[in-house]
Amino acid sequence: MNYYPGRAIVDLDAIRDNVIRLRECAPTAQVMAVVKGDAYGHGLVPAARAALRGGATWLGAAQVPEALALRAAGITAPVLTWLYGPGAPLAQVIEADIDISAPAPWALAEIADAARATGRAARVHLKVDTGLARGGSFLEDWTAMLHDAVRWQADGVVTVVGVWSHLARADEVDHPSVLDQFDVFAEAVRRAEAAGAALEVRHLANSAATISVPQVHYDLVRPGIAVYGLSPMPVTHPSAEVGLVPAMRLEADLHVVKDAGPGQGVSYGHTYTTSYPTTLATVPLGYADGIPRRASNVGPVQVAGHQVRIAGRVCMDQFVLDVRDLPVSAGDTAVLFGNGSAGEPTAQDWADAVGGISYEIVTQIGPRVPRIYRGEGA
Numbered sequence: 001m002n003y004y005p006g007r008a009i010v011d012l013d014a015i016r017d018n019v020i021r022l023r024e025c026a027p028t029a030q031v032m033a034v035v036k037g038d039a040y041g042h043g044l045v046p047a048a049r050a051a052l053r054g055g056a057t058w059l060g061a062a063q064v065p066e067a068l069a070l071r072a073a074g075i076t077a078p079v080l081t082w083l084y085g086p087g088a089p090l091a092q093v094i095e096a097d098i099d100i101s102a103p104a105p106w107a108l109a110e111i112a113d114a115a116r117a118t119g120r121a122a123r124v125h126l127k128v129d130t131g132l133a134r135g136g137s138f139l140e141d142w143t144a145m146l147h148d149a150v151r152w153q154a155d156g157v158v159t160v161v162g163v164w165s166h167l168a169r170a171d172e173v174d175h176p177s178v179l180d181q182f183d184v185f186a187e188a189v190r191r192a193e194a195a196g197a198a199l200e201v202r203h204l205a206n207s208a209a210t211i212s213v214p215q216v217h218y219d220l221v222r223p224g225i226a227v228y229g230l231s232p233m234p235v236t237h238p239s240a241e242v243g244l245v246p247a248m249r250l251e252a253d254l255h256v257v258k259d260a261g262p263g264q265g266v267s268y269g270h271t272y273t274t275s276y277p278t279t280l281a282t283v284p285l286g287y288a289d290g291i292p293r294r295a296s297n298v299g300p301v302q303v304a305g306h307q308v309r310i311a312g313r314v315c316m317d318q319f320v321l322d323v324r325d326l327p328v329s330a331g332d333t334a335v336l337f338g339n340g341s342a343g344e345p346t347a348q349d350w351a352d353a354v355g356g357i358s359y360e361i362v363t364q365i366g367p368r369v370p371r372i373y374r375g376e377g378a
Contacts, residue, residue: 004370005284006252010042012050013375014229014247014339019054021243022223026210029217032058032080032203034224036066041290041363042228042248043371045073050377051227052077058201060222064088071096080125080162082135090114090122099123099161103135105145108158115157124149125162125201128188130181132168139184143191150195160197163189167216170208171232178209182216189218208232211242229339230358234348246346248362249338250369254303255282255318257330266320267312272297274311279323283334286317290364291336295319298353300345302335304328307345337361 023031033056039047048059048070058078061067067081081093082101091114093100102108102124115122126146129136137145152158165185169175185204192199202218207226209216212233225232229246231239239246260280266272274280281303287293291314299310299319304326311322321334335344347361354361 002370004368005255006250006289007370007372008041008365009249009251009372009374010046011245011247011249011339011374012046012377014245015042015047015050015227016054016376018227018229018244018247019051019056019223022210022221022226023055025242026205026214026217026221029205029219029221030058030201031056031210032060032220032222033227034060034062034222035070035227036060036062036224037363038066040225040228040359041365043373044069045075046371046373046377047228047247048073048075050375053376056227058220060224064090064093067093067098068096071098082125082127086110091118094118094120094122097123099125101125101127101135101164102145102149103127104137105141105148108145108149108152112152112157121156122158123161124158125164125203126160126188126192126197128163128165128185130165130167130184130188130204131177132166132181134166136165139188142188146192146195146197150197153196153198160192161200162203162220163192163197163199164201164203167204167206167209170206170213170216173212173233173236178213178216185216206232211237225359228362230347230362234351234358239346239348246337246339248347248365249344250285250336250365251338252283252285252334252336254328254330254332254334255284257281257323257328257332265312266322267296267315269313272312272320272322274322276324279325279328280311281321281323281328281334282318283321283336284318285336285369286315286319288316288366289369290366291319292350292354292356292361292364294354294356295350299336300349300353302342302344303332305343307343
């Protein structure tokens with residue numbers, strides 16, 4: 001059964017072209033397209049292939065199953081994975097020729113054990129915490145881990161191919177912490193090279209830094225949300241000004257359309273009440289599909305070429321629009337968001353409406369919503 005009353009239409013050409021644009025932003029670096037979170041909701045394998053067509057030479061997959069799924073799909077480009085716990089199937093990762101991040105000594109030890117079990121040297125990226133205080137080890141502990149890694153490199157157990165970190169505030173233009181983190185990272189790179197690490201890549205820049213902080217590009221940048229056409233800095237660097245095109249359009253077929261008089265409470269709790277004779281239209285998507293419940297009474301939707309707001313609470317499977325006198329009927333298309341070229345809301349508009357970020361708007365679209373692909377490779 002392929003039928004569903006809503007769909008997320010993904011423009012693979014937009015993903016390809018966004019990567020081309022990001023390569024222009026970082027002309028001295030390779031591009032690792034980050035495809036974590038099912039490619040931010042756009043579909044892991046189709047999005048990965050589109051990014052590679054745009055000139056990405058690496059793929060980043062946070063979770064081990066994502067990285068293995070890329071290999072199972074026949075993708076041979078370099079892949080880095082970085083989120084796992086003790087006991088993860090690292091031998092399987094090594095056998096699939098996937099690079100692995102080592103964020104802490106326990107992880108490096110498990111990578112080494114897995115490499116010995118497979119008889120293959122593991123390709124390791126040592127993650128230094130330069131100030132985000134999340135993944136990775138702080139510099140002095142990281143340096144001790146570095147020396148372990150170099151010792152195991154001499155034994156043929158691992159190859160230290162990368163040093164990497166992640167920025168905390170690159171989306172805040174000119175924030176001094178970015179250069180502070182850069183200084184720590186530069187010292188980590190210096191220590192790795194002095195210790196004899198066989199570095200192929202040094203990578204620090206996320207989407208925001210790829211777009212606006214060229215001094216931290218090094219030889220590999222790791223854009224994520226920007227690959228999908230959404231700017232991490234929507235106020236100072238809107239997508240259109242950067243040259244990015246949002247790749248996802250979310251739409252649904254109107255379900256019930258009916259007249260209502262003034263004073264009619266709408267949806268659970270009657271948090272919206274009509275104040276005039278009007279028309280109510282039900283959209284068959286809800287929070288089970290990833291529509292934020294906090295979009296109640298504020299989420300923008302386009303019907304009949306006009307934008308209206310959600311009326312009342314978002315339910316698990318549906319929400320209601322007060323469309324007044326717009327000429328709509330059951331089966332007409334309601335557009336929740338798209339690239340904005342036809343006056344429809346964008347994912348950023350939704351983020352602004354609910355007090356969130358565009359990342360979560362596209363990433364949380366649920367798996368029961370079919371992805372329909374357009375463009376090369378669809």
